[in-house]
Amino acid sequence: MKLVVFDCDGTIVDSQAGIVLSMVHAFTALQMPPPTREATLSVVGLSLPEVFAVLAPDVDRATRTELAERYKMAFRELKHDPNDSEVLFPNAKETIAQLAARDDHLLGIATGKSRRGIDRLFDREGWHGSFATIQTADDHPSKPHPSMLQRAILETDATPAATVMIGDTSYDMAMARSAGVAAIGVAWGYHTVADLEGAGAHVIVERFEDLPQAIADVLALESSAA
Numbered sequence: 398m399k400l401v402v403f404d405c406d407g408t409i410v411d412s413q414a415g416i417v418l419s420m421v422h423a424f425t426a427l428q429m430p431p432p433t434r435e436a437t438l439s440v441v442g443l444s445l446p447e448v449f450a451v452l453a454p455d456v457d458r459a460t461r462t463e464l465a466e467r468y469k470m471a472f473r474e475l476k477h478d479p480n481d482s483e484v485l486f487p488n489a490k491e492t493i494a495q496l497a498a499r500d501d502h503l504l505g506i507a508t509g510k511s512r513r514g515i516d517r518l519f520d521r522e523g524w525h526g527s528f529a530t531i532q533t534a535d536d537h538p539s540k541p542h543p544s545m546l547q548r549a550i551l552e553t554d555a556t557p558a559a560t561v562m563i564g565d566t567s568y569d570m571a572m573a574r575s576a577g578v579a580a581i582g583v584a585w586g587y588h589t590v591a592d593l594e595g596a597g598a599h600v601i602v603e604r605f606e607d608l609p610q611a612i613a614d615v616l617a618l619e620s621s622a623a
Contacts (some may be wrong), residue, residue, distance in 0.1 A: 398503055399616055400555035401496060402530075402546060402578075404564035405508040407441050407586035409489050410518065415475045416441060420452075423467035427460065429453070441587040442566035444509050444539035445469070469511075486585055488605040490522065495609060497527040503553050505530040507545035507562065507572070512536075529553050541571035546578055558619045561612055567596035579615040581608070 406412045417437050424431035432452045440448045445468065449461040456464075496502050505528055506515060512533045519525050530552045532545035550560055562573035565586020573580035574597040582593030582601045590601050599615045602608055 398553070398555060398559065399501055399612070400503050400505055400530075400550060400553050400560040401612055402505040402507050402549055402560065402562050403493075404442065404562075404566070404569050405506060405510050405515065405518070407565035407588075408563060408569075408583055409485060409493070411484055411486055413438065413587070415472060419468050419471035419475060422471035423464045424453075426467045427463060429456075429464075438587045442509050442540055442564070442568040444534040444537075447539040485522070486605055492605045492608055493524070493527060496612075503529040503555065505532070505549045505553065507532045507540075507549060507569075509534045509540060540566075540568035541575060543572055543576035546572060546576035550576075550578075559616060561615055561619075563608065563612075565593075567592045570596035570598045573597070579619050581611050581615060583608075 403409055406416070417434050420437045421431040436452060440451050443451070445465040446461070449464045453461055453464060493504070497504055508515065510533055512531070512535045515531055515533055519528075530549040532549050537544040537548070546560065546562060549555075550557060557577040560576075560578040561581055562569055562576075562578055563581045563583065564570065564573075565583045566588045570580045570582055570593055580596075580598045582590070582598035583605075584590055584593075584601055584603050585605075593601055599618070600611050602611050
């Protein structure tokens with residue numbers, strides 16, 4: 398049985414606008430200069446404590462905790478905005494449905510999002526029956542620590558050689574490498590192709606619909622190497 402694990406933000410969901418606006422709100426609410434758009438997008442994929450350790454390294458822990466709370470409040474408020482721009486990337490829904498329908502694949506999630514955020518997305522898309530394992534920032538150290546993937550493999554009785562991680566950031570690729578699983582980078586997310594390659598991506602895909610073949614190719618290589 399093959400285990401295909403997806404990151405969420407930047408890989409399945411295009412949440413760029415909401416993330417940037419929420420970050421600006423968090424910093425300005427505390428009368429602090431907000432980070433640049435580029436700086437904000439560079440830390441997508443980390444858990445919130447790690448995000449603010451990177452973006453606000455010179456403030457104390459209490460202030461970083463308050464920034465995280467302000468960010469979460471702003472992000473939740475955006476969910477009620479009819480102009481919310483958090484949408485699936487092109488062909489994400491169709492490709493996930495195709496993979497979920499296969500009897501030799503299990504799907505998983507490993508994300509810096511909260512479980513609440515994943516539940517909200519799954520409610521909207523009808524995905525609660527499509528993913529066999531869901532690992533979130535609520536229960537694990539931040540990426541690139543391999544804990545999320547290790548737990549996903551344990552829960553599904555998979556093996557590292559039969560597992561692939563799909564993500565848009567260098568943290569996803571480094572996590573995959575640390576867990577000993579194949580790493581597929583997607584070119585439409587928050588980190589550059591060069592970043593993904595530098596972090597150890599086995600292959601980069603340009604379109605969501607290219608993923609099934611890429612998954613087959615990298616897992617065939619991992620199987621032959623094992």
